[in-house]
Amino acid sequence: MKLILIRHGKTATDNPEKCHGSTDIDLSEEGYQQADKLAERFKGQPIDAIYASTLKRGAVTANIIAAELHLNVVSAPELNEVDFGQIEGITFEEACELYPDVTELWRCGSTQLCFPAGETFTDFATRVVSFIPTLRRHSSDETIMLVGHGGPYKVLVSSLLGLPLEHYWKFRFDMASVSIIDIYPTGAVLGKLSDTSHLV
Numbered sequence: 001m002k003l004i005l006i007r008h009g010k011t012a013t014d015n016p017e018k019c020h021g022s023t024d025i026d027l028s029e030e031g032y033q034q035a036d037k038l039a040e041r042f043k044g045q046p047i048d049a050i051y052a053s054t055l056k057r058g059a060v061t062a063n064i065i066a067a068e069l070h071l072n073v074v075s076a077p078e079l080n081e082v083d084f085g086q087i088e089g090i091t092f093e094e095a096c097e098l099y100p101d102v103t104e105l106w107r108c109g110s111t112q113l114c115f116p117a118g119e120t121f122t123d124f125a126t127r128v129v130s131f132i133p134t135l136r137r138h139s140s141d142e143t144i145m146l147v148g149h150g151g152p153y154k155v156l157v158s159s160l161l162g163l164p165l166e167h168y169w170k171f172r173f174d175m176a177s178v179s180i181i182d183i184y185p186t187g188a189v190l191g192k193l194s195d196t197s198h199l200v
Helices: 029-042 056-069 092-098 099-105 121-129 134-135 150-160 165-170
Strands: 002-007 049-052 073-075 145-148 178-184 187-195
Touching: 002 056, 002 150, 029 056, 049 056, 056 073, 056 145, 092 099, 121 150, 134 150, 145 150, 150 165, 150 178
Parallel strands: 002 145, 049 073, 049 145
Antiparallel strands: 002 178, 178 187
């Protein structure tokens, strides 16, 4: 199986440094343009199914791509970004002042992280990994596209590659990027990571 991971385009925020996890924000004008370029990149390619986050920035990106491919988008809340709780809508710098213990664990990539009034890392990772059985229902010769967020992809890629989740923070997924994983019965191979060549 070929798994294509698409991160949503840039978002309509007054400050890109703010933590927007479960906050449901739209794409910016540039984000819509990026989604159009993603659609053009995959035009005519044999994609068998598209799954997307239920958050607007993921769903809109997915729908723009799907329209070009004449496919329906299947909603997958398991792929939603983490709920930052009381850190939603503030910058990491501001969070450091308000929740220094939490941000120190976050900075270190700790799996013991618990966002105040939000998700624990354990619950977040469990939610994301629960999507894997959905992938396994597809045949080995299919190409599946996911459209979502950087945080869940870090967890998903770590799990598919058989890496301890402590290493999840070592992956980066840029806005409107394309990553590709080939999944075999014996394991998975990361073939492309955070490619944005279509935006040039």
